[in-house]
Amino acid sequence: MAVYRRIYRPYSGRFTNENFRFLVLARYGLKTLFDSRPLLAFFVACNIPSLLFVLAIYVSHSTAAQALLNMKGAILNVDNFFFMRYLLFQATLSFLIASWVGPGLVSSDLSNDALPLYFARPFSRTEYVLGKFSVIAILLSSITWVPGLIIFGLQANLAGWEWFSKFYWVAGSIFIGSWLWIALIALLSLALSAWVKWKIASTTLMLGVFFALAAFGEAVNEVLRTSWGKLFNLGYLISVVWLDLFRVEQFSERINVRGSFVQLPAWAAWIALLGLTAFCLLMLNRKLKAREVVR
């Protein structure tokens, strides 16, 4: 109908599937984010390491390329540790993206008191969180498990059946490990965004949770002469979980760290991370209400 017909008319057309309506938030969120050129540039830069890994795998399997580059013999040992290192590297980048993007996602709605407009519609809090979560999840997926699995597929294709039958489970490790990381930092950034409406403060807090808590954990270790203070170090916890998922042993020897890599039990790291994820959900649930009751 033409816009010049200035009358009110009820809507009688079709409706979209309500199961996927949360993706509206993801679509608008991503569009808004990519309107920012610095973010777009950084996002593109985050995919460069993946291209380098792809290139390295290709060169390690191509005698022509090796000859062209004057290389001889095996230049790359592609195993479970290779993929874990890849994920560790990408996780760092994804943390930076989540710190950049996450704090503004919910706080903009809260500071403008827009939540009643969402929840006055056939749209639940779960869908809202899912929609906002999707924004971060789509961004982080595209620099973690999606390229990770592509690299894995390329390696499996080039290395052949023998390599694949030995390392097929690594695909699952990449997928689960990535999603655990994505869920953790996405929910953490959303929860902080919901509780701290000022975006800069929220970003600072996000960095603080990772670095200040790690320092606090070390202080606990020193004072109490224990290693359980590492439970406050989220970066450490995810490393322990990934070591478990990627079945990497003798980690300190392989990365040439000085001293021993004190490793807490994997179950403790799993519980701590899942506990933090649940806590973030609880915080979101408490804050995301159409109307807040002031006691």
Added chain:
Amino acid sequence: MIELENLSVQLGGISILSNLSASLKGRAIGLLGPNGSGKSTLINTLLGFFPPSSGTARIFGKDIQTHTKELRTIIGYMPESDSFISEMSGVAFVRYMAEISGLPSNEALERAHEAFYYVGLGEVRYRKIGTYSLGMKQMAKLAQAIVHGPQLLFLDEPTNGLDPPARQRMIKLIGEIRDTPGMHLILSSHLLRDVEECCEEALILRDGKVAAYCNLDEERRSNRKFIEMETVGAKDDFSQAIEQLGCECAWFSNGRAKLVLPQDVEMRQLYSTAAQYSVQIRKMNYRRDSLEDIFLRAMDGKFPQAKVKAQSNGSL
């Protein structure tokens, strides 16, 4: 349209609405009451934002607790406070809201443009909402409330902060929406004139309870013997004597009073009572009943309780 069944709401341990029972059947219902009387809480409860502590409510026969999502599909809500996403352009914001309501992307865009033209913001629809004036923001809020073509519209203080011409435009739009077939609206306002101009019925709340529910036209018709008078020397005994005659009476400063005379009371009885108590009647006017009078009587607790009950039960 809306049935309230002993609806009670407690927030933070404090009872905000207690045992509201009413059957609201009009197409345009004004929600009136002083600050803190529970108007916004009632709207928020009907929208499913606050859970009832006891009782329930039904909208178009559907329970608000069990059919929340279904009802929100056919409800439009214009909140009292500023609610928008300031970084978005007007049309993008309204389109976004339409898509969340379930409209496909293209239809949402088309209706967002329509809604913006309809509320008179067609020329500024690409500007960021954060740059809008207060009046424009009110209109943008109305646009997002109607973009998905609801059957029931909740308008919470729609004329707040509007200058007289903008208020007139808003009232005109609300009137047009009200007159659309199949459309219903609930208008909450402090401004009795808004309710008087837009609504057929008024639900007046006081301390979280129904103080009055009335059909405005019928009220006006039934109170033809409505008198405004100015007196000198009137005291409580005169006021009591007038009430003993059967008059409903509201006293204001400077000896001004508004009376509703029962059918069997004659004017001369007022004069003779005044003479009896040495009260001078300086001025006396017949006046049609206004919403203000109904409101004031309801606030004084003088709206006939039998009437409240009968009308609340839907026997208008």
